[in-house]
Amino acid sequence: MENYLLCCDWGTSVFRLQVIHIADFTVLAQEVSPDGIATTFNSWKQQAGEDAVPKPEFFRRQLKTKIAGLANRASIPLDHVPMIISGMASSSIGMEDVPYAQLPFALNGSRASVCYFDSQVDFPHEVYLVSGVRSGEDVMRGEETQLIGVTTLLRSTDRTLDDAIFICPGTHSKHMYVRQGQLVDFHTYMTGEVFSLLATHSILKNSVDVEQLTDSLEHSPDAFKRGLKDADSCALLNRIFTTRTNQLFGKLNSQENALYLSGLLIGSELKPLQKKTKQELVLCCGSSLYPFYTLAIAELGLADRTTIVPPELVDKAAIVGQVILFQNHRKKLNEVVK
Known part of the structure; x- marks a missing residue:
């Protein structure tokens, strides 16, 4: 089964397992569930006796x-197929607490922090557990694996980015500073989480309608653009409350208001990049956030120096990164044995 690899992205709230063909990164089958690390950890804690x-x-x-379940979907036996796991599985609430790798972090994967578990009689799979990366004041788990994959895929298209900021939107967006093949710094922005909290648990929850938000953007982009324009880190807390008065004064309907709030937060995240003119920008965005961030990049005047990675390549990047890490660290193990 040397041609196959089990690639697991085990996040806080989502579990994703894929069996892939190593040579061409083809996904043969996948298993996705809400059994994230937090749920699994809580189940373990509830044991007794x-x-x-x-x-x-x-x-x-x-x-x-x-x-x-994956073996049934793929219609192939998966015993003895090795497994690589990235994400929160290497955290204190995960399978094993693995120390973070340090900066600078080489994007060939050679300096990744990986914990190896040999196969067992009742679990016939070698496991390579990948930890994240830390700086002096920030941490990430999983995005560095995706970054390894993205830079590898870009090199295959003859795109060389020696000094660039890679933007990875999400619940906790990452801006990753890459220089000469190394991750040298990064910053986390809680854009997605703050939007969710404000839209569902704050006074604004009755002022916004987040259903069909992508469709709303397509039909009513002006509200989102207005949010981008009003985004100002110095007055952000005041601007957020404007979402409430937009509704009270009948200026925007609830769907438009959700777009306004989204524009405020994404604009607050991206506007500082207007001053960082020396670096190229690379947007690595999944399909759900793609229309929001591409429109924001254009409206903020950043498009001329931004490479936009297609969502299908972004989805593939994590697998490519996991394969590279697996091959690197299996090679190291073999050299130690010799």
Whole structure:
């Protein structure tokens, strides 16, 4: 089964497992579920009495169930296929707490922090558990694996980016500073999480309608553009409350108001890049956020120096990064054995 690899992205709230063909990164089957690290950890904590099992074993049992389901989908036996896991599985609430890698972080994967688990009788899979990266005041888990994949895919298209800022939108957006093949710094922006909290748990929840937000953007982009224009980090807290008065004074309907709030937060994240004129920008955006960030990049005058990675390549990047890390660290293990 040397041609296959089990690639697992185990996030806080989502579990994704894929079996891929290593040579061409083809996904043969995948298993996606809401059994993220937080849910799995809480289930482990709720054990009691003689039936309680150690945390690594409990996590392996969860993986074994998922692999069995994946084998049925792929219609191939998966015993003895190695597995690489990135995301929150290497955190304190994960399978094993693995120390972060340090900056500068080489984008060939050679300096990644990886913990190896040998196969066992009841779990016939080698496991390569990938940790994240830390700076002096920030951390990431999983985005660095995607970054390895993105830069590899860009090199295959003859795009060389020796001094660039890679923008990865999400719940916790990352701006990653790459110089001469190394990640040298990064910053986290809680854009997605703050939007969710404001739209569902704050006084603004009755002023916005987040259903069909992408369709609303297509039909009513002006409200989003207005939010981008009003975004100002110095007055952001005041501007956020404007979302409330937009509704009270009948200036925007609830769908337009959600777009306004989205524009405010995305604009606050991206506007500082207007002053960082020396670096190229690379937008690595999944399909759900793609229309919001591409429109923001254009409206903020950043398009001329931005490379936009297609969403299908972004989706593929994590797999490419995992394959590179697996090959690098299996090679290191083999050299130690020799």
